[in-house]
Amino acid sequence: MATEVSQSQTRAPQPGIDVPGWLRKNLFSTWYNSLISVVLLVIVVQVVTGFFQWAFTTEGWIAAASNGRLILVGRYPAAELWRPQLALALVAILLGLSGGVWRGIAQALTIGFAGMMLVLTALWTQLPPANPPAPLTTELVLVGIAALVGGAYAAGRAGGERLRWPIIVGWFLAYPTIIMILQGFGGTAVPTNLWGGLMLTMLLSVSGIVLSFPLGVLLALGRRSSLPVVKFFCVVYIELIRGVPLITVLFMAQLMLPLFLPSEVRIDAVVRAVVAVTLFSAAYLAENVRGGLQSIPKGQVEAARALGLNVVKTTLLITLPQALKAVIPVLVGQFISLFKDTSLVAIIGLLDLLGVARAINTQPEWLGFPGGVWRETFFVVAVIYWIFSFTMSRSSRQIEANLNRGAR
Amino acid sequence: MATAAPPVQKTTIPFWRDTRILAVLFQVLFVIIVVGVLWFFYTTMMAGLRQANLLPSFAFLSQPASFSIGESVIAYDPSNTYGYALLIGVLNTIRVAIAGVILATIIGIILGISRLSENWLLRNVATVYVEIVRNVPLLLQLFMWLALTQTFPRQQDSISIFGLIYLHNRGVTMAWPVTGSDFGAWVPWLWLGLLAGIAFYVVRRIQFARRDRPGVAMPQAFLLAGAVVAIGYVFVGLSNGEWPLSLSIPELQRFNFVGGIGLTPGFAALLAGLVIYTSVFIGEIVRSGIQAVNKGQREAARALGLTPGQTLRLVIFPQALRIMIPPMTSQYLNLTKNSSLAVAVGYPDLFSIAGTTLNQTGQTVPVIMMVMAAYLTVSLVTSLFMNWYNKRIQLVER
Numbered sequence: 001m002a003t004e005v006s007q008s009q010t011r012a013p014q015p016g017i018d019v020p021g022w023l024r025k026n027l028f029s030t031w032y033n034s035l036i037s038v039v040l041l042v043i044v045v046q047v048v049t050g051f052f053q054w055a056f057t058t059e060g061w062i063a064a065a066s067n068g069r070l071i072l073v074g075r076y077p078a079a080e081l082w083r084p085q086l087a088l089a090l091v092a093i094l095l096g097l098s099g100g101v102w103r104g105i106a107q108a109l110t111i112g113f114a115g116m117m118l119v120l121t122a123l124w125t126q127l128p129p130a131n132p133p134a135p136l137t138t139e140l141v142l143v144g145i146a147a148l149v150g151g152a153y154a155a156g157r158a159g160g161e162r163l164r165w166p167i168i169v170g171w172f173l174a175y176p177t178i179i180m181i182l183q184g185f186g187g188t189a190v191p192t193n194l195w196g197g198l199m200l201t202m203l204l205s206v207s208g209i210v211l212s213f214p215l216g217v218l219l220a221l222g223r224r225s226s227l228p229v230v231k232f233f234c235v236v237y238i239e240l241i242r243g244v245p246l247i248t249v250l251f252m253a254q255l256m257l258p259l260f261l262p263s264e265v266r267i268d269a270v271v272r273a274v275v276a277v278t279l280f281s282a283a284y285l286a287e288n289v290r291g292g293l294q295s296i297p298k299g300q301v302e303a304a305r306a307l308g309l310n311v312v313k314t315t316l317l318i319t320l321p322q323a324l325k326a327v328i329p330v331l332v333g334q335f336i337s338l339f340k341d342t343s344l345v346a347i348i349g350l351l352d353l354l355g356v357a358r359a360i361n362t363q364p365e366w367l368g369f370p371g372g373v374w375r376e377t378f379f380v381v382a383v384i385y386w387i388f389s390f391t392m393s394r395s396s397r398q399i400e401a402n403l404n405r406g407a408r
Numbered sequence: 409m410a411t412a413a414p415p416v417q418k419t420t421i422p423f424w425r426d427t428r429i430l431a432v433l434f435q436v437l438f439v440i441i442v443v444g445v446l447w448f449f450y451t452t453m454m455a456g457l458r459q460a461n462l463l464p465s466f467a468f469l470s471q472p473a474s475f476s477i478g479e480s481v482i483a484y485d486p487s488n489t490y491g492y493a494l495l496i497g498v499l500n501t502i503r504v505a506i507a508g509v510i511l512a513t514i515i516g517i518i519l520g521i522s523r524l525s526e527n528w529l530l531r532n533v534a535t536v537y538v539e540i541v542r543n544v545p546l547l548l549q550l551f552m553w554l555a556l557t558q559t560f561p562r563q564q565d566s567i568s569i570f571g572l573i574y575l576h577n578r579g580v581t582m583a584w585p586v587t588g589s590d591f592g593a594w595v596p597w598l599w600l601g602l603l604a605g606i607a608f609y610v611v612r613r614i615q616f617a618r619r620d621r622p623g624v625a626m627p628q629a630f631l632l633a634g635a636v637v638a639i640g641y642v643f644v645g646l647s648n649g650e651w652p653l654s655l656s657i658p659e660l661q662r663f664n665f666v667g668g669i670g671l672t673p674g675f676a677a678l679l680a681g682l683v684i685y686t687s688v689f690i691g692e693i694v695r696s697g698i699q700a701v702n703k704g705q706r707e708a709a710r711a712l713g714l715t716p717g718q719t720l721r722l723v724i725f726p727q728a729l730r731i732m733i734p735p736m737t738s739q740y741l742n743l744t745k746n747s748s749l750a751v752a753v754g755y756p757d758l759f760s761i762a763g764t765t766l767n768q769t770g771q772t773v774p775v776i777m778m779v780m781a782a783y784l785t786v787s788l789v790t791s792l793f794m795n796w797y798n799k800r801i802q803l804v805e806r
Contacts, residue, residue, distance in 0.1 A: 026529075027527060033526065033527045036527055037529050040529050040530060040533055226431075227431055227434065227438075229435040229438060230438055233438070240784065243780075243783060244745070244780045245759070247751070248780055252776050255776065259456050259457065259772070260452055336543075343548060344749070347749075347751060347752050354548055354551070357548075358551065371559055374551075378548060378555070382544045385543065385544050389542075390539065
């Protein structure tokens with residue numbers, strides 16, 4: 001008690017807002033700090049003014065603007081655009097419901113998603129109208145999806161806890177459903193070589209995580225297995241893949257996969273890229289999951305065995321759930337780097353977000369622009385990549401903080 | 409009592425419940441499946457290649473490559489063999505990787521320290537910079553750098569940076585140390601310096617061991633070696649009237665630059681992209697490494713009267729280094745692997761030369777195998793070295 005009182009008495013007086021004091025403390029505390037501050041200030045002012053001058057005077061934005069659809073969905077046929085829109089709506093409903101039920105990060109993501117839709121709508125209204133005019137304009141669809149998110153969010157809040165499991169099941173079914181919607185049932189409507197833009201980038205990175213997940217978990221378990229043959233195989237696979245660049249795996253899939261399979265089996269470039277990304281990502285995922293498995297105290301396994309659970313049950317019911325929960329932030333991190341790494345498919349000629357940007361730069365309409373339009377298109381694409389990566393890295397940090405709070 | 413116990417019967421577990429037998433059976437099955445799948449791939453591939461008359465063989469390695477390579481560390485001519493061309497690729501990859509690792513480490517350390525600076529402006533500028541760079545794909549950054557090099561002016565109107573670096577549409581020309589004609593006279597001094605340094609280090613170590621006291625000998629050893637080398641430099645330079653090693657500053661002649669070292673646009677773009685991208689990740693490793701050092705260490709050092717600089721250099725950094733080494737290793741390896749993106753900016757690294765070889769010879773399988781083996785070797789050697797270094801550093805802890 002006494003110490004508390006004395007502490008409160010000796011607490012330093014709270015300074016008010018004191019501009020000179022703040023400046024002296026944070027910018028000009030020593031002579032070299034003053035020097036750094038002044039030099040940096042000059043650079044920052046130069047860069048920022050230069051940027052705004054460029055951004056508001058350049059006319060090259062038209063290149064990215066008039067290729068909005070190419071950037072978002074690539075060469076996906078206009079008549080079939082309802083498919084990606086339906087897929088987006090599905091994601092919107094699931095996200096909205098999750099936001100309503102779980103709140104926290106999911107809620108923040110829901111708001112961000114709705115906001116993005118509205119921003120996109122605003123951008124779209126600036127564009128010249130489609131030719132021929134579509135019955136359902138893109139603006140309308142985007143606003144509709146934003147409304148859908150809101151509705152789903154409200155439904156999620158109203159539904160509360162009992163929606164948890166349906167939503168989780170929904171997320172698990174979302175990936176195959178979306179692939180089916182995009183391809184058309186039976187894979188006849190839209191061949192994958194027409195997929196592109198942001199849609200292809202998302203698809204490759206989500207496939208990379210979703211499809212590599214079972215493989216990666218098996219490899220992680222195999223690497224910790226007591227069976228020497230299995231362990232050896234898993235170690236060789238993981239180290240082999242992690243030792244080579246993604247681009248060699250992509251090339252291998254492009255060139256050697258067709259050789260490995262009988263000539264009747266034809267798989268196109270997008271599927272081959274998915275295979276490469278999956279095989280590559282599985283090795284990294286395995287190492288991440290192994291980290292999680294190693295963090296489980298040995299007592300957990302021993303207790304499970306003492307209760308009479310066999311090896312399979314111990315793994316499935318005791319170790320894996322705990323390990324996977326512990327590595328969620330790491331897996332988000334892996335997803336971010338995969339999201340960025342999928343840009344490598346532009347080298348093998350796919351029209352992902354980056355490939356589309358390069359294609360726009362070489363369109364003949366923009367040859368008249370002095371110096372080309374690469375600054376504007378690359379900037380737009382970089383901003384798209386940035387928004388996604390930054391959002392995900394922030395979410396992963398939040399998840400990590402939440403997990404730590406639970407563990408404390 | 410004893411007779412009441414039933415006779416112990418030797419119970420045998422049925423073999424389908426014996427884990428030892430099951431383990432063996434499972435592994436046999438595993439091997440059969442893996443080998444079966446691989447065998448299927450192999451036979452299909454060989455059948456297809458036989459039909460296309462492209463059976464894998466390494467004979468192409470000794471055939472003339474007959475394509476030109478933009479830049480190489482050692483002399484190359486299109487009449488050289490494919491094997492030699494691939495060697496050029498390996499050397500080019502190593503060249504950009506070494507330059508990249510050194511520069512990325514320096515910039516990364518500066519960034520990491522800036523992120524923790526007391527200076528509000530510096531700290532926040534560094535944070536914004538890191539968040540921008542690391543959330544944009546490397547390949548996109550490389551394309552931007554390459555496009556930027558194409559906007560540089562002609563050599564006659566080069567952009568000059570302090571008269572030491574010139575940017576122009578043929579790449580970058582910058583000042584570079586060159587050896588003089590009597591460099592040979594200086595070489596013995598280099599050896600002498602090295603020997604003196606090692607001898608000093610060994611003697612000091614033995615002294616420390618004898619007195620059973622900890623001590624630092626490395627900095628003085630470096631100082632001694634440096635002093636010997638410097639004396640030799642001055643001696644040779646004064647006696648011959650020409651410095652054995654001097655900085656060659658590029659000068660614009662009528663058509664091109666004379667002196668200095670020229671970097672192609674591809675190399676410059678690749679190096680810039682790799683360094684800027686990797687240094688951001690290294691910066692984050694440095695920052696978290698420094699933050700992981702116990703706060704008491706800093707406070708104790710400050711209480712002992714060490715300046716902030718000394719605290720960082722003598723107390724914080726050596727301890728942070730231990731935490732930083734493993735993630736740094738993987739960043740160095742990432743940089744080396746990412747250098748394969750050279751193919752997108754036209755720098756003839758291993759991967760890009762292998763691509764040309766593959767297109768010309770059609771030998772898909774051997775070429776891809778060789779490229780993968782080369783990257784694997786680099787990865788394994790680097791991780792072995794870094795593991796050794798890591799162990800050496802960990803020993804400092806008592």
